[in-house]
Amino acid sequence: MIIIEGLNKFYGKKQSLKDVSLKINAGDIYGLLGPNGAGKSTLLSILALTSSPGSGNVEMDGIPIKKRKQISELIGYVPQDLALWENLSVKENFKFWNNFSKTRLTDEQLHELCQKVKLEDKWMVKVSHLSGGMKRKLNIAVALIHNPKILLMDEPTVGIDLQSKLEINHYLRELAATGKTIVYITHDITEILTLCDRVGILKEGSLQFSGTIKEAQQMLREKGNILKNDEETIYKLLTN
Numbered sequence: 260m261i262i263i264e265g266l267n268k269f270y271g272k273k274q275s276l277k278d279v280s281l282k283i284n285a286g287d288i289y290g291l292l293g294p295n296g297a298g299k300s301t302l303l304s305i306l307a308l309t310s311s312p313g314s315g316n317v318e319m320d321g322i323p324i325k326k327r328k329q330i331s332e333l334i335g336y337v338p339q340d341l342a343l344w345e346n347l348s349v350k351e352n353f354k355f356w357n358n359f360s361k362t363r364l365t366d367e368q369l370h371e372l373c374q375k376v377k378l379e380d381k382w383m384v385k386v387s388h389l390s391g392g393m394k395r396k397l398n399i400a401v402a403l404i405h406n407p408k409i410l411l412m413d414e415p416t417v418g419i420d421l422q423s424k425l426e427i428n429h430y431l432r433e434l435a436a437t438g439k440t441i442v443y444i445t446h447d448i449t450e451i452l453t454l455c456d457r458v459g460i461l462k463e464g465s466l467q468f469s470g471t472i473k474e475a476q477q478m479l480r481e482k483g484n485i486l487k488n489d490e491e492t493i494y495k496l497l498t499n
């Protein structure tokens with residue numbers, strides 16, 4: 260479980276997160292939504308230890324975020340920008356990232372991970388020769404080498420073809436079914452509806468809503484906003 264309490268973050272005078280409190284259940288795929296500049300990447304980067312929290316408490320699996328070594332073993336981070344070596348092969352990229360893992364995988368185990376994202380026939384191919392979708396899949400696979408319990412993903416499927424997107428979504432479902440918690444930033448409403456168990460909506464640094472799509476509809480209905488479908492519910496929550 261991820262617990263965030265009263266989290267604030269300033270960049271200079273600009274407050275990017277305002278008193279954000281949130282709980283994310285173990286085994287959930289949690290969609291983090293909101294318009295551009297809402298604070299989604301800032302929140303994810305704090306969880307990923309690439310940005311420091313201003314004030315507030317964050318703990319993951321009962322471990323406070325200040326215990327960086329323990330947290331880094333717990334999390335896998337898939338950044339928006341590809342964290343790959345273009346001039347190295349797929350295998351060499353796996354081996355590079357394997358060096359940072361506490362329990363190193365064998366070449367055979369790395370190849371098995373490569374198979375999970377359906378890139379095994381590209382094992383010896385240079386990353387610069389892969390398509391955008393293949394690079395995205397590799398970006399996800401290298402984040403899984405140390406078998407993290409929590410996967411933090413910043414728009415991992417942006418700009419890729421539908422087939423690759425479906426394959427990635429299918430794989431994420433499999434990972435969640437094994438108990439991994441996934442925090443997922445996306446602007447793709449279809450992906451949110453088919454993939455996410457729960458969603459959190461940020462706007463101008465504040466958390467507007469956290470819950471299931473059904474709960475969102477319920478809340479809006481109580482406010483007198485009757486919505487026709489889930490897509491409309493999310494759109495309404497994002498724009499209100």
Ligand SMILES: Nc1ncnc2c1ncn2[C@@H]1O[C@H](COP(=O)(O)OP(=O)(O)OP(=O)(O)O)[C@@H](O)[C@H]1O
Nearest residue numbers: 270273274275293294295296297298299300301302
């Ligand atoms: N390193 C930084 N220095 C200064 N301001 C920053 C920095 N990173 C983010 N911000 C500001 O913090 C706010 C939140 O940005 P953030 O990238 O978290 O939003 P986002 O919801 O992820 O947006 P997008 O959907 O466009 O990726 C924005 O106003 C942004 O300009």
